[in-house]
Amino acid sequence: MSNSLPNTTAQGAATSTSHTKTPIQRPSLGYRFLRSPSVLVGASIVIILILIAIFAPAISPYDPIKQNFKIQLQPPSADHLFGTDEFGRDILSRVFHGARWALFVGFLADSIALVFGVTLGLLAGYYGGWLDGVIRWLTDVMLAFPYLLLAMIVVAVLGPGITNAMIAVGVVYMPQYIRLVRGTVLSIREQEYIEAARCVGMSPTRIIFRHVLPNCIAPIIVMATLAIGWAIVETAGLSFLGLGAQPPMPEWGAMLASGRNYMLTAWWIATFPGLAILVVVIGFNILGDGLRDVLDPYLKR
Amino acid sequence: MFRYIVRRLFQLLPVLIGVSILVFVGMHIVPGDVAVLLLGDKGTPEALDRLRHELGLDQPVYVQYFHFMADVLRGEFGISLRTRQPAWTEVWLALPMTVELSVSAMLFASLVGIPIGVLAATRQYSLFDSVSMIGVLISVSMPIFWTGLLLMMLFGGTLHWFPIGGILDEGISLPRITGIHLIDALWQGNYQAFWSAARHLAMPAVALGSVSMATLARMTRSAMLEVLHKDYVRTARAKGLTERVILTKHALRNALIPVITVGGLQLGILLSGAVLTETVFALPGVGRLAITSLLARDYAVVQAVVLIAAVFIVMINLLVDLLYAYLDPRIHYA
Numbered sequence: 001m002s003n004s005l006p007n008t009t010a011q012g013a014a015t016s017t018s019h020t021k022t023p024i025q026r027p028s029l030g031y032r033f034l035r036s037p038s039v040l041v042g043a044s045i046v047i048i049l050i051l052i053a054i055f056a057p058a059i060s061p062y063d064p065i066k067q068n069f070k071i072q073l074q075p076p077s078a079d080h081l082f083g084t085d086e087f088g089r090d091i092l093s094r095v096f097h098g099a100r101w102a103l104f105v106g107f108l109a110d111s112i113a114l115v116f117g118v119t120l121g122l123l124a125g126y127y128g129g130w131l132d133g134v135i136r137w138l139t140d141v142m143l144a145f146p147y148l149l150l151a152m153i154v155v156a157v158l159g160p161g162i163t164n165a166m167i168a169v170g171v172v173y174m175p176q177y178i179r180l181v182r183g184t185v186l187s188i189r190e191q192e193y194i195e196a197a198r199c200v201g202m203s204p205t206r207i208i209f210r211h212v213l214p215n216c217i218a219p220i221i222v223m224a225t226l227a228i229g230w231a232i233v234e235t236a237g238l239s240f241l242g243l244g245a246q247p248p249m250p251e252w253g254a255m256l257a258s259g260r261n262y263m264l265t266a267w268w269i270a271t272f273p274g275l276a277i278l279v280v281v282i283g284f285n286i287l288g289d290g291l292r293d294v295l296d297p298y299l300k301r
Numbered sequence: 302m303f304r305y306i307v308r309r310l311f312q313l314l315p316v317l318i319g320v321s322i323l324v325f326v327g328m329h330i331v332p333g334d335v336a337v338l339l340l341g342d343k344g345t346p347e348a349l350d351r352l353r354h355e356l357g358l359d360q361p362v363y364v365q366y367f368h369f370m371a372d373v374l375r376g377e378f379g380i381s382l383r384t385r386q387p388a389w390t391e392v393w394l395a396l397p398m399t400v401e402l403s404v405s406a407m408l409f410a411s412l413v414g415i416p417i418g419v420l421a422a423t424r425q426y427s428l429f430d431s432v433s434m435i436g437v438l439i440s441v442s443m444p445i446f447w448t449g450l451l452l453m454m455l456f457g458g459t460l461h462w463f464p465i466g467g468i469l470d471e472g473i474s475l476p477r478i479t480g481i482h483l484i485d486a487l488w489q490g491n492y493q494a495f496w497s498a499a500r501h502l503a504m505p506a507v508a509l510g511s512v513s514m515a516t517l518a519r520m521t522r523s524a525m526l527e528v529l530h531k532d533y534v535r536t537a538r539a540k541g542l543t544e545r546v547i548l549t550k551h552a553l554r555n556a557l558i559p560v561i562t563v564g565g566l567q568l569g570i571l572l573s574g575a576v577l578t579e580t581v582f583a584l585p586g587v588g589r590l591a592i593t594s595l596l597a598r599d600y601a602v603v604q605a606v607v608l609i610a611a612v613f614i615v616m617i618n619l620l621v622d623l624l625y626a627y628l629d630p631r632i633h634y635a
Contacts, residue, residue, distance in 0.1 A: 141319030144611045148573035149591065153327045153607060156595055233444045237577055240446050241592050253446075260450060260581070264458045264465075271454075274447030281442035 032294045039294060042287025049280055053099040060093035064250040073266045083268035085258065087248075091268060094250040095276050101251045102280055105166045106232035112170025113231075114224055117177025122208055122216075124178065125185025135182075139175040147172045151234065155243045162235075162251065165244030169234045173227055180223055184216040218295040222288055229284030236277055252277050306623065313615055320611045321373065325366050328600050338382055338598060373608065379601030383594070388605040391590060397480030398468075398586035402578065403571045405502055406510030411564060414514040418521025418560075419553060425526060433518065440515035445574050449508035449581035456504060463504050466583040470497045509578040513567040520563045524556035531555075558629050565621035569614040 033039050052059070062080075068088035076083040082091035124135035142150065154168035188194065189212070197207045238244035239253030247254060252273040259270025336352045337344060344352075353359050357368050372378070378388040417437075421430040457465035468482060469475060475494045478485045483502070486495035528534065529552055537547045576588030583589075587606055594602035 137315055137319060140316045141323060144316055144320050144615050145323075145607065146569060146572040146576075146610050146614060148576050149607050149610055152576075152591065152595055152603070153324070156331050156600070156603065157327050159332065229442070236444060237446060240577065241580060242596060243592075256447060256450065263450060263454050267454050267458070270447070270450045274444065274450065277444050277447065278439070278442055281444075282438060285438060285442050 029294075036290045036294050038286050038290025040290075042283055042285070042290050045279065045283030046287055049099055049283060050103060052096055053103045056096040056100055060090070060096045062090035062093045064089060064093045064097040065248050073262065073269075075266070076268055082272045083266070085255075085269050086262060086266075089248075091255075091272055094255060095252070095272050097250040098252045098255065098273060098276060099280075101162065101245065101249070102232045102236070102277070103228075105162060105169075105235045106228040106280075106284075109166045109169040109231040109235060110173065110224055110228045112167060113173035113177055113227065114220070116170075117174040118181050118213075118216075118220060120174075121178040121181025122185060122212065125182040126189060126204070126208055126212060132182075135178060139178045142172075142175045147234070148237065151238060152241075152243065155238060160243045160246065162239070162245040162249065165235050165238040168238065169231050172234065173231065176227070177220070177223065180219055181216055184219055185212055188212060188215050222292040222295060225284055225291055226288035229281040229288070232280055232284075233277060302626070305626070309619055309622070313619065316615060317612065320615075321370060321608065322366070324604055324607050324611075325369050328604050329362065329365070331598075331600055333598055335600075378605035378608070381594070381602050382599045383597050383602075388601040391594075391602050392587060392605045392609060394480070395585055395587045395590040398584055399572075399575050399579070399588060401481045401483060401502065402505055402509060402584060402586060403568065403575055405506035406571055406574075406578075407513065407564070407568060409506050409510040410513035410517055410567065414517030415521050415557075415560065417514075417518040419525055419548070419556075421518070421522045422525030422529065423548065430522075434522070437515040437518050440511045441519075443511065444577075445508055445512060446577040446581050448511050449505065449578055452504045452508055453581070464501050466501075466581075468498065468501050468584065469494060470501075473497050505578050505582040505584060508581070509571060509574045512574065513564070513571065516567060517560060517564060521556065521560050524559050525552060528552045528556045558625065561628065562621055562625050565617060565624065568617050572610055572614070 027035070066089065068084075071080070071084050071088040073086055074080055074084045074088075080090050080092065082095060084090055085094070120135050120138075124132040145153075151165070151168040151172050154171050155164050158164035158167065194207060194211055197211055202210070235244055236251070236253030236256070239251050240257045242257065245251030245254040247258070255273040256270050259266070259273065262269050334349075335356065336349045336358065340348060340352060350359075357365055360368075376389055378392075380386070381388050381391050384391060417433050421433050424430050452463075453465050456462045464470065473494050475482060475485055475491060475498075476489070478488055482498035483495060486492070486498055534547060534551055537551050542551075572588070575586060576592055578584070579586040579589035580592060587610070591603055591606040594600070594606070
């Protein structure tokens with residue numbers, strides 16, 4: 001990637017005369033990222049969250065798990081900015097530690113979906129034939145389930161717990177990647193440069209990794225970004241239902257579930273973890289939309 | 302068109318078979334021995350063996366699958382461990398609640414989302430456009446179980462405008478006809494019950510429909526923007542038609558085609574949300590049935606819910622496709 005300054009319209013008048021021989025340069029990718037407000041806002045939110053997650057033990061004022069029954073259900077105050085829960089635990093500290101779980105779980109669930117989904121999508125799109133038939137059938141079957149019920153079956157089989165909830169969410173999002181990648185591969189499979197690569201005698205594996213995959217990467221990046229946010233919500237939902245994180249783990253969905261019992265007397269317990277989920281998801285949504293606009297203008301809705 | 306429908310119905314078969322295999326395999330490898338669960342502590346080894354034999358659990362897996370399929374096709378989904386009722390009865394009793402909730406949510410989503418989208422598109426880059434699109438982004442990103450909790454805390458707990466959870470106020474009895482409370486109340490002319498049911502349904506429907514509302518608003522806005530820049534809209538303007546006629550007769554009709562598709566697909570998504578919404582608001586629907594059964598290891602009921610939901614979604618997708626073809630004469634299916 002070139003780091004030269006792009007010919008933007010602002011300087012265009014001055015530079016176009018002096019560089020008449022150079023063709024019109026497209027602004028570099030990095031520059032286009034910096035010019036996109038969505039990418040900047042989304043990335044800032046996500047980076048702040050990652051920092052909170054990394055430094056959670058350092059910036060949390062209290063231990064997120066230690067119970068203190070002398071200060072049960074205290075409203076937000078200077079000592080406890082987000083208040084305390086039914087066990088006297090500091091909610092701010094729990095929300096900070098929850099960011100670790102949320103990002104960890106969202107990232108891993110998304111990775112599971114991405115690795116398997118992209119592989120199957122590439123195979124189905126590139127080879128076609130019976131392999132495509134089988135993979136498409138599998139995708140159709142998985143998409144026939146309401147995603148939460150599918151995730152519930154997976155958790156039923158594996159047993160409740162945050163790891164299994166994460167795997168369940170990964171499985172649920174896999175078909176989305178398969179569809180996306182398969183469609184993209186189908187559209188580029190018959191292009192001349194692929195044909196050329198075949199004529200030169202490149203092996204299918206090499207063609208897939210050198211020519212097909214790089215051309216699918218933009219939509220995959222967009223999808224992966226958006227899906228982290230969704231995966232965080234889904235996993236929190238499973239925890240809320242009692243199928244994911246178990247107490248006393250500071251996980252946002254589980255915190256909301258216990259906050260539900262104190263909804264009318266202690267609003268802060270259910271408010272702040274939910275707000276945290278909202279901020280994370282908005283961050284990834286804005287970033288994903290921004291990336292889509294920058295990476296692929298044709299994908300714009 | 303008829304041949305297309307028949308062909309599509311046949312294409313559904315492999316998917317439905319796949320769904321049944323997945324559910325069967327899932328419920329088969331779930332930890333816990335059904336015979337032990339059924340007999341509880343009283344089970345002697347002999348009694349357990351006898352029950353396993355009765356249930357066909359000692360037969361090869363593929364034989365069990367065919368028995369399972371034969372039962373399912375006859376509408377027999379097994380017996381619920383918790384209530385000792387047929388699983389199908391359990392689902393049948395809970396179904397109307399979920400239908401009532403989902404349809405109300407969809408109504409809310411369409412009646413609010415589509416007008417917002419239209420207004421935002423006709424006033425592109427205006428204050429209304431920006432504010433509503435920020436609202437849409439927030440609604441899409443809010444986990445519905447949190448939306449439900451917030452609504453309950455604000456409108457139920459603090460303001461006391463709406464009741465918190467449940468279906469009807471205490472002291473109101475409503476004999477079951479269809480199981481859909483609003484319809485039952487109207488049918489029997491019991492307006493007090495109707496009002497009570499509507500008030501109880503309002504917050505769950507808004508919570509469940511909020512994400513779809515935002516999706517529809519976004520979709521309507523972009524579809525309207527696209528249509529409004531079409532030549533025929535310019536022609537209509539040049540002819541001197543009023544803005545209202547242009548919007549409703551020329552733009553909206555065409556813009557709604559993709560919106561209806563998305564709306565139909567949202568119905569399937571609502572089913573997942575119903576599990577969470579019904580849990581938050583303590584509504585006795587299919588979603589809550591699924592989760593309580595799962596937590597109680599009552600797998601016969603889980604299996605019934607999942608199978609019925611999957612068939613429902615497959616059917617909805619087919620209907621959406623057909624509706625799309627019907628609404629858009631440019632699409633031809635051979």
